[in-house]
Amino acid sequence: MWEIISKALPQILEAGFKYTVPLTLISFFFGIILALFTALIRLTKNNGFFIVIKLFFRFYVWLFRSTPLLVQLFIVYFGLPYLKIKGIAPDGIKLDAFIAGVITFSLNTGAYASETIRAAISSVPRGQWEAAFSIGMTRKQTLKRIILPQALRVSVPPLANSFISLVKDTSLAASITIVEMFEVSQQIAAENYQPLLMYSLVAAVYAVFCTILSWGQGKLESRLGVKSNMKGSDN
């Protein structure tokens, strides 16, 4: 058994570092930027043309939260080649599997994380806005200096959860031909007829990855002082 493991493990790890890790990191990075942007747009006041933009982002969040991630991957990778747009993409939109993965995972993460960030921003007491306004800060300054730093502390735990989910969700990329860890374990299992061992092994590798990340999350939280309560700011 150890012989089989010692042969398979390096291949699985290689796939992990070559695909799973970059896919997760890149998607999470873009996802968070998209989430922050979406949350800020959705929190703007209802004036004029912003209503249309807000509706668009609301639709985006709804769409990605109400459909399965696997289906989203299939649409982007297998479906878009059939979307033929005259002038722009007459032969359909054909994406490299990795790019399709990054796009889908980013959009999906962005939709969920935007809700987290939006809730965190709303959770900062109104008195904080007013205190900042009363010393003459503008909306933008208040958001940047006073509200977002407090909101981000609140959102670290749920965002870390999203990140850990994303690590595991990248296993779905196997279905769009990306040879990440799970795909590699499937290939090996098909050769050596050891599905139980191979899938347990890849499960263990995911577990190790996630445990390391949880540990990092704890470090980050204590550094940001997430657990310390913030008093005297309620209205």
Place this chain on the structure above:
Amino acid sequence: MELEEVSKSYGNHLVLKNINLDFQRGKVTVLVGPSGSGKSTILRSLNLLETPESGKCLFDDLIIDFTKGVNKKELAYVRQKTGMVFQSYNLFPHFSVLGNIIEGPTQVLKLDKKTAIENAKKILKKIGLESKINNYPEELSGGQAQRVAIARSLAMNPEYILLDEPTSALDPELELEVLQVLLQLARDGQSMVIVTHNMSFAQQVADKIVFVEDGDIIYDGEPEPFFKNNKNLRITKFLSSMVLK
């Protein structure tokens, strides 16, 4: 600073009924009255945290007509001239005491950090909190937190400081340390508008008393005749209810 025929409602509940008030430079105006009478709304309108539907706010040469709304320039001007101190302090929890005080001067007034810090230290010395300069708000007592909030406001050099029940959240012994700071500021000639339920403090600090009831100004004048031999039944009733407390 003056309010002229100002009205404000929430939904169809009229909370300020065409009020006229003026606030003298270098003087302390104290607003008293029952809960829900509109005192906070008056203060918040002076700081433009609320915008009344009608009436005017006069500030030196600037006249803001509320029916026309408030533009950014007017907003910046008024916020520069007035500073608000809240009942619940509303200190920025992620900044130290020093960080709270220099935030406005560095971000809004664009002072360089060194000058802002020197200034902050002077103010902290005045209110007796130099030793807390590097502490965070959560490490302060209520009285200390409120004094830091006053310092944060002072650091912006506002002409008027508006204080909305600054000691209502405090235990009596902590209340005293805040009131002493306010008395000192009053002696230094700082213009203030204070909402308070502490009548002996009001009597001691006020240059002018304004009694608000149900969105109306019932009394606007000297403290002396307000507290002694007042003939207005509603005011005497209010005053006796405050004493019984």
